Amino acid sequence: MSANLESSDAADPNLVPLLDVVLQLIMFFMITVNFVRVDQFDDSIALPVAQAAMPLDNTAEEWIFLNLNSDGKLVGTLSNFALDTPEKLKAHLMREKIDLQRVWQEKNPGRNPDRDFKVVVVLRADRNCRYSEVWQVLDSCQRAGYRRWQLRVMTRSAA
Amino acid sequence: MSKRKRIASESGGGVNLNYIITPFLDMSFQLLAFFIMTYHPSALEGHIDGKLVPPTETATKSPTPVLPTDLPPDSDPDAAETILVQVKSVPKGGVEGSRHDGEPSQILLKQLQETKVVTDSSDPSLEDGLKKLDAELKHILNQPGAIKSAIKLEGDGNLRHQYVMRVYDVCKLAGYKNISFVAPKFERPKTD
Structure with missing residues (x-):
């Protein structure tokens, strides 16, 4: 007896296991997905490596991301600010803080902003920029009234 | 059908x-x-937490004359517990031995009464210098009755950020919990 090769049922591939695998992959990516703004994950910034760094945390209410490239220039939303004009950068950071605080206060009317409002400056500085440039940015943040900051690093080399 | x-x-x-x-x-x-x-392996990123202390108030003239003998002694209150790790760098465009522009040329340990050069550009590589720094810091920490628990890390203005982080890593992994960054000695730009 010969096999019936013309039968359409016999030629159909079984797609159910393929669909299972695809759905599992989708679940993995959905769980690990992390929607970030461009300034939070700027590929042009090569972060230095520090094994002693802590994993990222999300305990702050608000974040301000500053990206410093290898030439010591701010990139992203603050690219039009130069480090040799710290007063302009300070004024911009102050305005940004006031705006964030106002929005926060509208959302949390009963809370004390001086005590409860946490805003963190996140500095993503390129590994090849100079220490003085990192300090100039921090100095502007300090004079703008920020009290908490984070330095972003890689916990291990990407290579 | x-x-x-x-x-x-x-x-x-x-x-x-x-x-x-x-x-x-x-x-x-x-x-x-x-x-x-849209997947980004951002889990590799970590952070180093810091606090920015408010700018210190400038000295004001006292309404009544104060005798110099009445003034408190001018000393750093943290000096007894703190080690200053100073990292000097090769100046812009310069070369020192095998080290180039922005790389560490010398690492010094400054304590209350002693300043020690841990490594300089005569060492064959930076790795050797960092190993020496690690050994020195551990030695200070393990001395009987040691009270040094904090480190102030001061880099030259021209030092590349990656080397500041390398030295920070060595200090942290040597067992020091409290590490603060000190402003480099550079001219503050004029306000605009």
Whole structure:
């Protein structure tokens, strides 16, 4: 007896296991997905490596991301600010803080902003920029009234 | 006979799922493609926490004259517990031994009464210098009755950020919990 090769049922591939695998992959990516703004994950910034760094945390209410490239220039939303004009950068950071605080206060009317409002400056500085440039940015943040900051690093080399 | 009834009868009374799965699979692949394209392995990123102390108030003139003998002694209150790790760098465009522009040329340990050069550009590599720094810091920490627990890390203005982080790493892994960064000695730019 010969096999019936013309039968359409016999030629159909079984797609159910393929669909299972695809759905599992989708679940993995959905769980690990992390929607970030461009300034939070700027590929042009090569972060230095520090094994002693802590994993990222999300305990702050608000974040301000500053990206410093290898030439010591701010990139992203603050690219039009130069480090040799710290007063302009300070004024911009102050305005940004006031705006964030106002929005926060509208959302949390009963809370004390001086005590409860946490805003963190996140500095993503390129590994090849100079220490003085990192300090100039921090100095502007300090004079703008920020009290908490984070330095972003890689916990291990990407290579 | 309608198509639906024909499918059901050909597969022995059940519903043939192959006809339903195909568009579902298409959509799944599109979703998968979207998530793969937007995936960032940001878990590799870590952070170093810091606090910015408010700028110190400037000295004001006292309304009444104060005798110099009445003034408190001018000393750093943290000096007894703190080690200053100073990292000097090769100046811009310069070369010192095998070290180039922005690389550490010398690492010094400053304590209350002692300043020690841990490594300089005569060492064959930076790794050797960092090993020496690690050994020195551990030695200070393990001395009987040691009270040094904090480190102030001061880099030259021209030092590249990656080397500041390398030295920070060595200090942290040597067992020091409290490490603070000190402003480099540079001219503060004029306010605009």
